[in-house]
Amino acid sequence: MSRYQAALLGLGLLFMLLLYIGLPGPPERTSQLWGDLNSTVLSGFTPGSSPIFYREVRPLHQARRVDVVLLHGKAFNSRTWEQLGTLKLLSQRGYRAVALDLPGFGNSAPSEEASSEAGRAELLARVLQELGVQNGVLVSPSLSGRYALPFLTRSHHQLRGFVPIAPTSTQNYTQEQLRAVTTPTLILYGELDHGLARESLRQLRHLPKHSVVKLHNAGHACYLHQPQDFHRALLSFLDHLP
Structure with a gap:
């Protein structure tokens, strides 16, 4: 290879390197789904130091100024709420719906911040x-519950509503801490969940503005076992928020 050819090759490699460095990251995906439903579907990562992956469905003309944020259990992630139809249903009712992948689940990397x-x-x-x-x-x-409950007890004034579904970690909070929470709460659980549901219900009853819905013939992941009853209870709670 001549010096001239080597120089051209070097310049070409340098140009490709600079082009690669200058390229932006993968864009947030935006698409129109579900036929004539006037919704925008988004997914991507939050811009913070510990990026969290999220899926979002929002009506183009949001009828209700309420944003529903859906977390998930140990065996699940944000896609669960997409597959269950919850994101779509909330959007059809005029709510913005956002499902998160907690650190170490789905597309979100583990985070040191999540250790406390x-x-x-x-x-x-x-x-x-x-x-x-x-x-x-x-x-x-x-x-x-390891995320929602510490946030609730510290920043409940930022929430319009709270929907715990047999969450973990309720035993970490005193009756006084829970009684100080003024957020309207819908406690949901499956009647066949004889473990965590009973423990969490015993603690969460100290929340002063709560109602309880038991889903029949449903276990711990009651929203999967009885999705229609779950969606009915959730929408009723959302529609009647003050």
Whole structure:
């Protein structure tokens, strides 16, 4: 290879390197789905230091100024709410719906911040801020109680509503802490969940503004076992929020 050819090859490689460095990351995906439903479907990562993957469906003309944020249990991730039809249904009813992959689940990488109660509360607060959540309603099944409950006891004034579904970690909070929470709460559980549901219900009854719905013939993941009853209860709660 001549010096001239080597120089051209070097310049070409340098140009490709500079082009690669200058390229932006993968764009947030935006698409129109579900035929004539006037909704925007988004997915991507939050811009913070601990990026969290999210799926979002929002009506183009949001009828209800309430943002529903859906967390998930240990065996699940944000796609669960997409497959169950929850995101689509909420959007059809005029709600903005956002499902998160918690750190270490789905597309979200593990986070050192998630190793402490205060860190988890701060991480969730930051994610909600980065996503521009307003009048948020937090839906928290099972494992996600490790995030939702510390956030609730610290920042409940930021929430419009709270929907715990047999969440973990309720034993970590005193009656006084729970009684100080003024957020309207819908406690959901499956009648066949004889473990975590009973423990969490015993604790969460100390929340002063709560109602309880038991889903019949449903176990721990009651929203999967009885999705129609789950959606009916959730929508009724959302539609009647003050």
